[in-house]
Amino acid sequence: MKLSTRWLAALGTSAVLAVGTTPVATATPSGTPATSADEIRAAITQSYSSADRVGIERPVAGSAVDRALNPDDYECGPTDFSAYIDDLIGGLSLDELIFLVNHIEMLDIPTYDALFFGTNTDHRYDLRADSKQSLSRTFTDVKRFWDIDSSDIQLMAMHGSMLQDASRVARVLQLPLPEFGKSKAVAEAEAAEIAKMASKGFFDGGNNPLFTLNAFAFTAEGDPDPAVAGLPDKLIFGDGILDALQALGIADVGARAVMGHEFGHHVQFEDGLFNSPLTGAEATRRTELMADAFGTYFVTHARGLALNAKRVLQAELTSFEVGDCQFADPGHHGTPLQRLRSATWAANLAAAARPQGFILPSLRFADLFEQKLPEIVAPDA
Numbered sequence: 175m176k177l178s179t180r181w182l183a184a185l186g187t188s189a190v191l192a193v194g195t196t197p198v199a200t201a202t203p204s205g206t207p208a209t210s211a212d213e214i215r216a217a218i219t220q221s222y223s224s225a226d227r228v229g230i231e232r233p234v235a236g237s238a239v240d241r242a243l244n245p246d247d248y249e250c251g252p253t254d255f256s257a258y259i260d261d262l263i264g265g266l267s268l269d270e271l272i273f274l275v276n277h278i279e280m281l282d283i284p285t286y287d288a289l290f291f292g293t294n295t296d297h298r299y300d301l302r303a304d305s306k307q308s309l310s311r312t313f314t315d316v317k318r319f320w321d322i323d324s325s326d327i328q329l330m331a332m333h334g335s336m337l338q339d340a341s342r343v344a345r346v347l348q349l350p351l352p353e354f355g356k357s358k359a360v361a362e363a364e365a366a367e368i369a370k371m372a373s374k375g376f377f378d379g380g381n382n383p384l385f386t387l388n389a390f391a392f393t394a395e396g397d398p399d400p401a402v403a404g405l406p407d408k409l410i411f412g413d414g415i416l417d418a419l420q421a422l423g424i425a426d427v428g429a430r431a432v433m434g435h436e437f438g439h440h441v442q443f444e445d446g447l448f449n450s451p452l453t454g455a456e457a458t459r460r461t462e463l464m465a466d467a468f469g470t471y472f473v474t475h476a477r478g479l480a481l482n483a484k485r486v487l488q489a490e491l492t493s494f495e496v497g498d499c500q501f502a503d504p505g506h507h508g509t510p511l512q513r514l515r516s517a518t519w520a521a522n523l524a525a526a527a528r529p530q531g532f533i534l535p536s537l538r539f540a541d542l543f544e545q546k547l548p549e550i551v552a553p554d555a
């Protein structure tokens with residue numbers, strides 16, 4: 175099954191998913207506890223580096239794990255966000271770390287559960303109480319703001335606590351995706367083990383933010399893959415990303431900015447803006463920087479959320495630092511400075527709206543963005 179970034183566009187916290195095809199157990203045989211944390215780290219790293227790459231953006235945790243383990247591979251210095259993730263990983267017990275190595279696909283289970291099985295009428299995918307009101311209202315506002323047909327987009331949450339539910343975990347493990355695709359018997363056995371450990375309190379019962387450290391926009395439209403046919407458009411918020419924004423002190427503005435960015439991807443889906451002559455990392459960078467611009471325009475515009483531009487840009491800079499320095503990676507989102515340039519441009523455009531309160535049609539906005547793009551991506555120096 176081939177997935178494309180067209181298919182799934184995630185928050186700028188993500189790098190491309192490297193799916194392990196080799197069971198990690200070959201590196202750390204089950205039942206043979208690794209002798210040191212270093213061995214375990216090596217095993218996690220191997221599961222990423224030896225993997226097939228499929229073109230979906232992965233939840234941030236996998237790349238974050240990798241980054242935490244191999245800081246030399248990354249050109250970005252440590253950021254508040256990477257420090258937060260290091261703390262999450264550092265907070266795991268050795269037993270939890272070993273278990274995670276042997277079930278590395280756990281990092282993606284809540285994501286695919288919400289993606290394939292979640293609906294906005296199923297309370298198990300309700301937004302968490304501390305964000306429900308703010309995000310629901312922002313969702314209503316952003317749908318009204320942009321001139322696309324957004325009536326069919328479902329807003330929902332993903333909760334890591336689903337890892338305690340063996341039947342839900344087994345259902346995901348059987349999905350026809352490269353990292354899953356397990357037989358019913360194998361999936362059920364593994365799911366029982368995961369659910370047992372999560373229920374016993376491993377990973378805070380699944381609520382460790384590592385498992386849901388993402389928000390993303392999804393559409394199946396235009397995707398020939400039968401596995402996703404019929405799935406509705408979605409905008410999914412992980413509890414983990416909300417926790418992270420909270421820890422970074424930008425929960426209020428940050429979550430709404432993330433919503434603006436993800437909805438920007440839905441504007442791109444509907445307007446057919448994913449196509450360009452660019453390929454690979456440059457293509458992804460273009461669509462991500464454009465989503466930053468769509469999002470910032472909405473949250474700062476007088477008829478959008480009318481948030482203070484300076485506060486927004488500060489919060490965005492913090493979340494842009496979410497460790498995307500893999501310049502050659504097809505999941506590359508742009509450097510923090512490029513993202514800040516794009517957002518600043520959009521905030522200025524919103525402030526300059528004439529007549530006052532005029533909202534640019536989304537296609538016109540995209541045209542203006544394309545004209546600006548070469549300047550936005552010019553070398554930092």
Ligand SMILES: [Zn+2]
Binds near residue numbers: 183435
């Ligand atoms: Zn994005």
